[in-house]
Structures are given as C-alpha cells and as structure tokens.
Amino acid sequence: MPFLANGQGELWLKKYQTARNYFNAENPTAVSDSIAKALFTEIVESEPNPLIPDTIFADAYEKLGILYLIQNQPGQSILLLQSGVRFTKEKALPDTLLFASYLYLGESFFLQNQVDSSLHFLDLAEKSLMGKQDQTDTGRLYNSLGVIYYESGNFSQAVNYFSKAKSILLNKSAPEQPAENQYALMSLLSNEAAAWTNLKEFDKASALFAEALNLDVETPEIEKKLTSLYVKKEEPDTALIYLQRAWNDSDTDNRLYQNLLAEIFLLKGQPDRVTGLFDSLQEATSAAPTGEEPTTYNFRGGKSYQLLGKAWLEKGEYKKALDSFHKSLLYFDESFTQADTFQNPTPGNVNWGMTDLFETLVLKAKSARLLAKETNDVRFYDLTFETFQVAFDLVFYMNNLYDNQEARLFLGEAIRAGYESAVLAALERYEQTNQPAHLIQGFLWAEESKASALELAKNEARIKEKAGIPEELLQEEKALKFQLTRANRRLMENYAPEKAEELETAVRDNKLALSRLYASYNGFDTYFIKKLEAERIEFSSLQTLVNSGNLAILSYFMAEEDVFCFTLSPGGLKLAPPQKENVVRETIQALQANLLESGGKNRNKLEKQASAAYDQLIAAAYPHLKKYRSWVVLPDQLLVHLPFEMLIDADGKFLVENHALTYQYSGKLLQLDSNPVRSTGQAMGFAPFTADSNSEDTGSFNLLPYSELEMEALGGKVFTGNSATKTAFLNHSEDASLIHLATHAVTAQDATANAYIVFSPSEPDHLLRDEELYQLALTNTSLVFLSACETHTGKVMKSEGLISLSRGFSYAGCSNVVSSIWKANDKATSYLSRDFYRWIAKGYGYDVALQRAKIGLMEDPEMAQYRHPYFWANLVFIGNPTSKSTFFSSRSLFWFLFIALTSIAGWFFWTKKGKPKLSL
Incomplete structure (x- = not known):
C-alpha cells in the first residue's frame, strides 16, 4: 500500500483498513457487514479524491458490491461492481484486479435471471484469472458456472463444474478445515449430488449426500435435497421422513417445504391434499417475502403453481389446471407478463429451471387439449398446438445452448413424452376435422423428436466453417477432443483402483476445457445466431424431395400403446391405421430371434413371421407405396434393428425384390442427392484379416479370407x-x-464405450473406438461401407434412436453408410460388396446398387446356399436417396456414345449403298 503523505490521507487509509477488517471478520454478522458497508460507501462517494490511491477506490467498489450481494440486493450490487470495473479501466489498472468484480457481477446477474449477462461476466472472470497469481475464489467461479449449467438443464456438465470446484477447495484446504471451508465443501457436495439426482444416477447422488452429512454442517439443507432425491426415485414414504427431519413445525409455511410435500402427496395419489395445501395460492403475489432471494422465490412460486395444476389435472378440473399452469409460466419466465391464458412466452433466454419451464408448457398444452375435448371450443385446440410448439422451440434453444452430446441425449429422453403427447393431440384433431394441416403437424413433430443430437452436430460442423471462428481455436478444439479421447481410453482401460481418481480428473478437466472453448464460440454472433436460425424440418421440402425422386417415405412413431405409420409420396401424406405396440414388439422380437438362431437354415417359420411383420407394418399402406421403387424408412425405437427388405408381401416376395430401401435417423436429415458418387478424393479400402495376412498374431480375431x-x-x-x-x-x-x-x-447394447472397429494388430493401438469416430471430419466422404459385424446395432434410445458405430460415421459428417445389423458371413458379404460396386460403376445410386446386389445373390445358382435372409438382410443402407434410380457414369456414357455413333454410322452406310442415285 503506497504511503499517504498527510494526516487526511492517513485518515482515509484508516477508514479503508477498518472497513476491510470488518469485511474480513472471522465471524461476520449483520452489524459488522453494516459498518463495512458504511465505510466503503464513504470512500466511493468521495471520488475523485487525490488523497486516496486508485487501487483503494477499485477495491472499495468491489467490496461494497459484494456486501450488497450478500444482503440479497443484486441490483445495487451490479451498479457498484460495474462502477468499479469502469473506474479500473479508466485508470488503466491491471485487468487481474477485475476477477472478483466479474465473478460477483456474474452471480448478481444470475440472481436477476439475466443468465446471458451472467455467463458473459463469468467468462471474463475466467479470462482475468489466467494472469492472476492469487487464484482465491477459483472454486467459487466453477461453482457459479455449475449452477448456471444446472439451471439450464445441462446436468452432466454441471457435475463437471461442481467436481472441479470441489477439487480446488480440497487442494487448498488444510487438514483441519476452517468452518467456512466446511460449509463450502458441503455446498459443493450437495450441488453435485443434486445434479446426479436429476440425471437419475441415484447411487452416485446418495454417496455424495452421505459424504456431505459426515461434515455435520447445515444438515437440514442436505436433508431437503435428500427429500428431492427420494421424490425423483418415486419413494414418497422415505421422502416424507427426510422432509420431516429437515423442517421444524414452525417453518412449515415455507414455500420449498410446501412444494416438496405437494410432490409427495401427488406420488401417493392424493391430489385433494395438494389443492388444500395451496388454498391461499390464488391470492399470492409475485413479491418475495423478506429475506428471500427474488429469483428463488419466483422459481418456487412457479413450482407451486405447477404442482397445483397437476393436482387439478388429476381431479379432472381442466380449466383450473390450465389457469394454474399459466400462472406457473408467469413465475418461471419473468420476461413473460401476459395474464391472458391464451398467450405464451417466447423462448430465447436462459431461465431458472428451464426443464421445469418446458414441463409446464407441455402440461398447459395437455390441459388445453382436455378442455377442448370437454367444451368443443376450437380456441383451446389452437392453444394446444401453439403451446406445444412453444415448448419445442424452447427445447431447440436449450439444445443449441448445450455444449456436449451427452447433455443433448439426456434432454432428448426427458422431453420425448412431450412429443408423444403432441403427436397424439394432432392426430386426434385430424380424426375430428380431416384437415391435412393437423396430419402434417403430427408427422413433423414425430420426426422432430428424433435424432436431435445428431442433427445439431451436423449443423454445428457446417456453420462452424463459415462463422469466422479463428483457425487457432478450431485447432485447439481438435487437440482437446484428441486429449479427451485419450483420457477416456486410459480411464476405460485402467485396472488400478488407485489411479481411477487421477484419470477421472483428466477426463473431467478436458470436458471443461472443451466447454469453455465452446462458450467462446458463442461470442461470435454469427455462430450462435446461425445455429438458432438453422432450418427446422419443413413439410414442403420433404414433399419436394419425394416428388423429385419419385419415391416414398415411411415414418414410424410410437406413442403410448400404438405404432403409427405415416407415408409421404408424390400422392401426399397419409396415415395407416395404428397397430398395437405390444403385438408389433412380440412379432419383431420373435422374427429377430428366429433369424439369428437359424444360422441361415430354417426358413418356414421365419417366412411366416416376416409375413406377419409385413401385415402389421406395411400392408395397410402398401396400395399407396406399391408403384414407388425407392422407399425411405424412418424407424422408431424397436424398429431400428429391423431390415424391412426381408419382410414378405402378399405375393410371397421379399420387399427387396421390388423396392430399394434407404434408412435414415430422422426426416430432419433427409436431402435429395443428385449424384452421391463424387469424383473428388480417392476410394480407400481396409482388410487387415485377409487369407494371406502377414500378421503373426491376429489376437482373438479370425481371418476373413474373402475380405x-x-x-x-x-x-x-x-x-x-x-x-x-x-x-x-x-x-x-x-x-x-x-x-x-x-x-x-x-x-454392446448398453455400453457403447466398448464398441470399436478392429485394424491390424501389427500396431499396439489397433482398435478404433466409437468415441474416436466422433472426432473425425468425413464431410468429403460420400460413403462408408462397413462390412464388419454388428456395426448397425447398439443402445436404442427413445428420442435419438440407435447409438451405434454406423451413427458415429454419420456424426463425423459422412452422409451415407452401408452397415451390418448382425454378424456377417464372410463369403456372402464379399459377393454383395463386389456386386454393389459393379452396380455403382454402372451409374446406380447406393440404394439401388445394394438392392440389385441382394437380388443378384438370391438369383445366382452358385450362391444358392446363401439365399436365406440371414446372409443378405443384415446389410442396410443409411443415408440419402438419389434423384434418379440410375445415372450415367463416365464409363457407361462412353460405351453408350460409342454404340450410338456406330449404329448411326452403320445406318448411314447402308442407306448410302442401297439407294439408287437420283438423276439430274
């Protein structure tokens, strides 16, 4: 601290030192904070004052802003902290002095539900931290980031931030931690546990809560969160035990207590007790009670109205339910102030509890639908569809905000039920009105619900190239992805328990580094804006696609107990009668089991099952589909492992005999490819296990002599x-x-981390793991042909579909993949592959080339023993259809022109020779 020259200067210095002492009191109280605030206020109000060094002014603004934040006055905190930032910049003081100001500005804006501003200042805090020697409060920064990711619904990334903050705190703490560190550790443990609870990883959450309880700090706060855990586990009796432990009888008018109790009543099927609990809620205002954070109160108020709406819904009081859900929205989204129930918020910013906001929108739409059925008021039908769409617009915004596939996959599963409700509502209305618009809406929502993580990854890769992101950042992303892949592999291959924590830390830190890098991408306006402006699925585009390609689309969607089949062709969109999901499931499972058990031998029973599957999935729609040679199948859930080309039609023929089939993860990904066989680049083939392989050791893998x-x-x-x-x-x-x-x-069906493709064991690292596929850039690759076994099998998710090796190549940017559903026969696969490429060379698209190869195998007398579907139905084409079933390759065009010119020359010669000359 520089020496102050005179008595007045020393007086100011004494005031400043006294203020700091009260601010840093070992056991701060309201009185000590009040004295500190008064002294700091006196200092900042004296500006400009040549007797006070600039660094004291900057520090006084910062400390005063923090004190206002502690006293739940975030608005005043923001004014003072921003004044301090301006002062620091005007006086050209080091940026490292701004770390705390940026950090607490981030927290203050978050408490005011301005999360975009919050993230901005937290990013600035992290950047200023880089050059700061004293990195105190680093843990607080990561905890604040974790809270923001938690509230946006990105629970997997929140876990990483809370874990990082916890490790920083533990590394800095002495063995005998002071009380404030014990409290901070408890908070971080319970925050991380709450995130695991929302991810439904209950064992991990319980272990962290137990660790927090052992600290013997703020036990009631932990028990409140344990109540939430058992509510999520749908164990109301245990939840009630923890609820009663956490609150004294005198505190039971607390809003959080009432909300948890209401959730318990709902789990017990007691909606009357919920409506009784919230008797006074209709008169409640949005003003926060004394001493409670405004945003927290508003969120809890929104939760109360949401729970009340659920109770009215169970009681069949649809109008009261609708009103309650609308009031919930007013609390959840402070920017939305329309009291009119027929209005909805506009998604476009981060709010507290975004997943709760989505749930409330879906519940409001359901209530409007039920009210419409009850009153036959068309306005409520319109409100139903509008509210569902707002909910899905919010999901689109959230997905673009997320920075990792894991979070997007989790969100997709969480919101799938909402899409099912919306599709059913649209189809119900279509039955009532017979208006095509309602059928189209149901179809679009069905496809919009599928493969969102894959679609967003493809959009981001495309947009990233043109968003002005510096090349060094893109290279940093590539390096971080490589490091993350390597860290994951080391963790997976680790057999030493003592190294597990170290390896898990390396994975977490790489994920966080990528997270911060992706956050910096959003600073390039064109990148985030273009992501939000990315074209959503449009019916007109799909109709143009089927018209141009003269093809048909079969879209399947499962909702509640039914399987729906939409068909789109040049003849328009149609809906087949729904089939019972349990019946279809039984047929498909029997077919698959028989197919694999047969080993290519017994066909009688299999053909009956294939005919039954055709009757259930195709027969009703076939009259509209029969004349189209090319079909695109958009499967859902259990249908993703079914090769439709082996189904047997009413004439006793396999579908492949009359139709070329393409599969796709979602209609969102479909586009018409006029010429998928690109001439740029070189074709590459890899066959490490050939008959004449020089490898002395092929490990546990057999040779593939026909490969x-x-x-x-x-x-x-x-x-x-x-x-x-x-x-x-x-x-x-x-x-x-x-x-x-x-x-x-x-x-593997339940652990895709174990999925890999095998290359030559001549290298120690010869397994290409599924996560490595996601780091590739295959946008220049027209086709990947995977003749390896079971590359199109894996975990099936309700929303995303099949998580498989073949999807990994699609994620990497390749639009077309031929892949195998079950173990391939080496000789049959070799035949199909050779024939496939011959048809490609003749100018056929991938779908028709594969179809003709399969027909060729079945018709070839030398391959008679391989006619069973077991040998050819495993290979499927996933990608885009072509605009024409055939097109000329350069070779076929040459021969066509040669033959044509030869014929013309011959005809000309014949006519010249055979006709008499005319005399003049």
Whole structure:
C-alpha cells in the first residue's frame, strides 16, 4: 500500500483498513457487514479524491458490491461492481484486479435471471484469472458456472463444474478445515449430488449426500435435497421422513417445504391434499417475502403453481389446471407478463429451471387439449398446438445452448413424452376435422423428436466453417477432443483402483476445457445466431424431395400403446391405421430371434413371421407405396434393428425384390442427392484379416479370407494385412471419397464405450473406438461401407434412436453408410460388396446398387446356399436417396456414345449403298 503523505490521507487509509477488517471478520454478522458497508460507501462517494490511491477506490467498489450481494440486493450490487470495473479501466489498472468484480457481477446477474449477462461476466472472470497469481475464489467461479449449467438443464456438465470446484477447495484446504471451508465443501457436495439426482444416477447422488452429512454442517439443507432425491426415485414414504427431519413445525409455511410435500402427496395419489395445501395460492403475489432471494422465490412460486395444476389435472378440473399452469409460466419466465391464458412466452433466454419451464408448457398444452375435448371450443385446440410448439422451440434453444452430446441425449429422453403427447393431440384433431394441416403437424413433430443430437452436430460442423471462428481455436478444439479421447481410453482401460481418481480428473478437466472453448464460440454472433436460425424440418421440402425422386417415405412413431405409420409420396401424406405396440414388439422380437438362431437354415417359420411383420407394418399402406421403387424408412425405437427388405408381401416376395430401401435417423436429415458418387478424393479400402495376412498374431480375431475380394471392384487404394492399420486409416480417411472397412467390429447394447472397429494388430493401438469416430471430419466422404459385424446395432434410445458405430460415421459428417445389423458371413458379404460396386460403376445410386446386389445373390445358382435372409438382410443402407434410380457414369456414357455413333454410322452406310442415285 503506497504511503499517504498527510494526516487526511492517513485518515482515509484508516477508514479503508477498518472497513476491510470488518469485511474480513472471522465471524461476520449483520452489524459488522453494516459498518463495512458504511465505510466503503464513504470512500466511493468521495471520488475523485487525490488523497486516496486508485487501487483503494477499485477495491472499495468491489467490496461494497459484494456486501450488497450478500444482503440479497443484486441490483445495487451490479451498479457498484460495474462502477468499479469502469473506474479500473479508466485508470488503466491491471485487468487481474477485475476477477472478483466479474465473478460477483456474474452471480448478481444470475440472481436477476439475466443468465446471458451472467455467463458473459463469468467468462471474463475466467479470462482475468489466467494472469492472476492469487487464484482465491477459483472454486467459487466453477461453482457459479455449475449452477448456471444446472439451471439450464445441462446436468452432466454441471457435475463437471461442481467436481472441479470441489477439487480446488480440497487442494487448498488444510487438514483441519476452517468452518467456512466446511460449509463450502458441503455446498459443493450437495450441488453435485443434486445434479446426479436429476440425471437419475441415484447411487452416485446418495454417496455424495452421505459424504456431505459426515461434515455435520447445515444438515437440514442436505436433508431437503435428500427429500428431492427420494421424490425423483418415486419413494414418497422415505421422502416424507427426510422432509420431516429437515423442517421444524414452525417453518412449515415455507414455500420449498410446501412444494416438496405437494410432490409427495401427488406420488401417493392424493391430489385433494395438494389443492388444500395451496388454498391461499390464488391470492399470492409475485413479491418475495423478506429475506428471500427474488429469483428463488419466483422459481418456487412457479413450482407451486405447477404442482397445483397437476393436482387439478388429476381431479379432472381442466380449466383450473390450465389457469394454474399459466400462472406457473408467469413465475418461471419473468420476461413473460401476459395474464391472458391464451398467450405464451417466447423462448430465447436462459431461465431458472428451464426443464421445469418446458414441463409446464407441455402440461398447459395437455390441459388445453382436455378442455377442448370437454367444451368443443376450437380456441383451446389452437392453444394446444401453439403451446406445444412453444415448448419445442424452447427445447431447440436449450439444445443449441448445450455444449456436449451427452447433455443433448439426456434432454432428448426427458422431453420425448412431450412429443408423444403432441403427436397424439394432432392426430386426434385430424380424426375430428380431416384437415391435412393437423396430419402434417403430427408427422413433423414425430420426426422432430428424433435424432436431435445428431442433427445439431451436423449443423454445428457446417456453420462452424463459415462463422469466422479463428483457425487457432478450431485447432485447439481438435487437440482437446484428441486429449479427451485419450483420457477416456486410459480411464476405460485402467485396472488400478488407485489411479481411477487421477484419470477421472483428466477426463473431467478436458470436458471443461472443451466447454469453455465452446462458450467462446458463442461470442461470435454469427455462430450462435446461425445455429438458432438453422432450418427446422419443413413439410414442403420433404414433399419436394419425394416428388423429385419419385419415391416414398415411411415414418414410424410410437406413442403410448400404438405404432403409427405415416407415408409421404408424390400422392401426399397419409396415415395407416395404428397397430398395437405390444403385438408389433412380440412379432419383431420373435422374427429377430428366429433369424439369428437359424444360422441361415430354417426358413418356414421365419417366412411366416416376416409375413406377419409385413401385415402389421406395411400392408395397410402398401396400395399407396406399391408403384414407388425407392422407399425411405424412418424407424422408431424397436424398429431400428429391423431390415424391412426381408419382410414378405402378399405375393410371397421379399420387399427387396421390388423396392430399394434407404434408412435414415430422422426426416430432419433427409436431402435429395443428385449424384452421391463424387469424383473428388480417392476410394480407400481396409482388410487387415485377409487369407494371406502377414500378421503373426491376429489376437482373438479370425481371418476373413474373402475380405480382400470385397474390394475387387472398388478401385482406389486398398490396405490389406499388416498395412491395414489404424494409423493408415486416420491418416487417409478424411481425404477419402469412399471408405470400405472389411474387418471385425465389437459393439454392446448398453455400453457403447466398448464398441470399436478392429485394424491390424501389427500396431499396439489397433482398435478404433466409437468415441474416436466422433472426432473425425468425413464431410468429403460420400460413403462408408462397413462390412464388419454388428456395426448397425447398439443402445436404442427413445428420442435419438440407435447409438451405434454406423451413427458415429454419420456424426463425423459422412452422409451415407452401408452397415451390418448382425454378424456377417464372410463369403456372402464379399459377393454383395463386389456386386454393389459393379452396380455403382454402372451409374446406380447406393440404394439401388445394394438392392440389385441382394437380388443378384438370391438369383445366382452358385450362391444358392446363401439365399436365406440371414446372409443378405443384415446389410442396410443409411443415408440419402438419389434423384434418379440410375445415372450415367463416365464409363457407361462412353460405351453408350460409342454404340450410338456406330449404329448411326452403320445406318448411314447402308442407306448410302442401297439407294439408287437420283438423276439430274
């Protein structure tokens, strides 16, 4: 501290030191804070004052802003902290002095529900931290970021931030921690546990809560969160035990207590007790009671109205339910002030409890639908569809805000039920009105609910190239992804328990580094804005697609107990009669089990099952589909593993005999490709387990003697045996126009981290794991042909569909993939592959080429033993249809012109020779 020259200066210094002493009191009280606030106020109000150093003014603004924040006055805190920031910049003081101001500005804006501003200042805090030697409060920064991610519904990333803050605190704390550190640790443990609770990882949450309880600090606060855990687990009796422990009888008018009790009553099927509990809620105002944070109160008020609405819904009081849900929205979204029930908020900013906001919108839409049925008032039908759409617009915003696939997959599963309700509402209205608009809306919502994480990844990759993001940041992203992949692999391969924590920390820190990098991308306006402006699914585009390609789309959607089939063709959109989901499931499971158990031998029972599946899934729609040779199938849930080409029609023929089938994860991803076979780049083939492989050790993997023959007609560069290494693949794949992998693969139904593709064991690292696929950039690759076993199988998610190795290649940017649903026969696969490439060389699209290869195998007398669907139905084409079933390749065009010109020349010669000359 510089010396102050005279008595007045010393007086100011004494005031400042006294204020700091009260501010840093070991046991602060309202009185000590009040004295500190008065002294700091006196200092800042004396500006400008040459007797006071600039650094004291800057510190006084900061400390005063923090004191107002502690006293739940975030608005006043923001004014003072921003004044301090301006002063620091005007006086050209070091930016490192601004860390605390930025941090507390972030927290203050968050308490005012201005989360975009909050994130901005927290990002500035993190940047100023880089050059700061004293990194006190770093843990608080990561905790604040964790809270924001938690409130936005990104619970998986919130876990990482809370865990990071916890590790920082533990590294800095002495063995005997002071009371404030014990309290901070309890808070971080319970925050992380709450995030795991929302992810439904209850065992992890319970372990963290137990650790927090052992600290013997603020036990009632932990018990409140344990109440929420058991509510989430739907164990109301245990939840009630913790609720009663957490509150004294004198505190039971607390809003949080009432909300938890209401959730318990609802779990017990006691809606009357909920409406009784909230008797006075109709008179409640939005003003916060004394001593409670405004935003917290508003959120809890919104939750109360949401729970009241649920109770009225159970009691069949739909108008009261609708009114309650609308009032809930007014609390959840402070920018929304329309008391009119027929109005809805406009998504576009981060709010407290965004997942609760979505749930309330869906519940409001359901109430409006039930009220419309009860009153036959068309206004409530309109409100139903409008409210559902607002809910899905909010989901779109949230998904674009999220920075990792894990969070998007979790959100997709959480909101799937909302889409099911919306589709059913649209179809119900279509039955009533027969208006195509309602059928179209149901179809669009059905497809919008699928594969959102995959769609967003493709959009981001496309937008990122044109968003003006510096190349060094893109390279940093690539390096971080590589480090994360390596850290994940080390963690997965670790067998030493003592190293687990160290490896988990490395994975977490890499995820956080990527998170902060992606947050910086949002600073480029064009990037985030273009993500939000990305084209949503449009019916007119899909209608143009089927018209131009003269093809048909079959879209399947499961809701409640039914399987719905939409068909879109040049003849328009139609809906087949729904089928019972349990009946379809039984048929498909029996078909799949019989197919795999048969081993390609017994066909009688299989053909009956294939006919039954056709009757349930295709027959009713077939009259509208029959004349279209090319079909695009958009499966849902259990149908993702079904090869439709093996279903048997009413004439006893496999569908593949008359139709070329393309599969796609969602209609959102469909586009018409006029010429998928691009000439740029080189075709690449990899066959590490050929019959003449030089490898002395193939590990546990058998040789595939026909694998090299698969690529006989491929052209390009083929790597076989020891040359077919993972390194060669990584070095060449991103420049390849076409990639063929004739090798082994391993997948798992419930743990895709164990899925991988096998390259030559001549390298120690010869397994290409599924997560590594997500780091590739295959936008230049027209097709990946995966003849390896079971590359199109894996975990099936309700919203995202199939999480498989084949999806990994789609995620990496390749639009077209041929993949295998079950273990492939080496010889049959080799035949199909060779024939596939021959048809491609003749100018056919991928879908027709695969169809003709399968027909060729069934008709070839030399392959008679492989006619069973077991040998050919496993290979499916996932991608985009072509605008024409055939087109000329350069070779076929040459021969066409040669034959045509030869014929013309011959005709001309004949006429010249055979006709008499005319005399003059």
